[in-house]
């Protein structure tokens with residue numbers, strides 16, 4: 065609400081305002097993008113002492129469904145001031161002012177969002193004023209549009225919000241709370257620098273035409289500066305993402321190369337240990353065995369060379385020492401059994417020979433049978449041929 069303008073808010077000598085700014089200066093402004101993980105897009109704006117958070121969800125299904133627009137998306141904006149955002153506790157119930165600001169921001173954003181791309185859906189924008197210090201609707205509009213861009217919602221342009229007002233008959237840019245309360249009036253605007261288009265314009269107080277034109281011109285200049293801050297904030301976030309994406313494959317490749325190197329090194333080491341140490345020790349152990357037993361078994365060395373660890377090699381050589389004694393005993397037993405079997409086989413062979421000889425005397429009879437059958441078969445064939453020849457004739 066504009067005051068009567070009687071309170072001195074501009075120093076006559078220096079021309080500076082109560083916070084030290086010149087008439088055409090913005091408050092220090094900073095925007096952070098992508099501050100909320102659960103939102104599709106988000107932005108946090110610091111504009112002087114204003115701290116405002118905007119979160120965008122959608123395009124998403126609309127509830128209740130009867131509110132859905134058949135040809136475009138519904139843009140719903142919820143501007144809320146936190147109870148702790150102002151010096152005097154604000155009521156948590158949504159006020160008429162909050163509903164009004166929600167509507168004007170929603171209308172402004174509707175003019176740039178390509179709503180026809182998303183029929184029957186809703187794009188929800190939640191604005192929470194954490195700290196208020198005048199000009200919150202403009203800062204909220206800036207934050208909301210930046211959050212929409214962060215959400216990847218297609219838009220014709222980016223809107224930047226800022227107010228210009230009348231303080232001690234001077235047109236000034238970006239009024240803070242005292243100027244807003246005690247000044248003669250303010251004109252909040254929403255302006256798209258790329259489209260050169262005003263999407264929000266309100267007026268509170270009394271302005272001459274010259275003052276109005278000057279105020280709008282000043283606000284547009286301020287909006288252009290804010291647009292640069294929005295762009296920078298969006299660039300910063302996406303530069304980080306790009307760097308992350310660009311960096312990942314290189315890191316992965318480097319990691320893969322490292323692991324491959326480690327694996328190949330360890331393989332080479334293990335091969336070397338198997339080839340050299342294991343075999344050398346195996347051969348050495350064999351040589352010692354040789355000295356003890358005076359025998360050298362090539363099979364044993366082959367078996368040992370396949371064993372990788374030296375401890376295993378030692379175990380194997382121990383086992384073989386024991387098995388050698390056992391095999392000598394077994395060999396004696398096996399040769400005894402073989403001799404017995406051979407004797408039995410010889411006897412069997414002799415018996416078989418006798419049987420064969422006895423059978424050899426009966427062979428002619430068998431041959432007679434076969435010849436008779438053969439003759440009868442040949443006779444049958446002849447008769448068959450005769451019958452066929454008769455039929456053919």
Ligand code: CDP
Nearest residue numbers: 065150154196197198199200201202241244
């Ligand atoms: O914030 P903006 O200038 O866009 O809207 P306004 O209605 O002119 O509000 C002016 C300022 O009054 C706000 O920015 C707040 O700092 C302050 N205010 C307050 O102290 N308590 C309220 N319940 C509402 C507004």
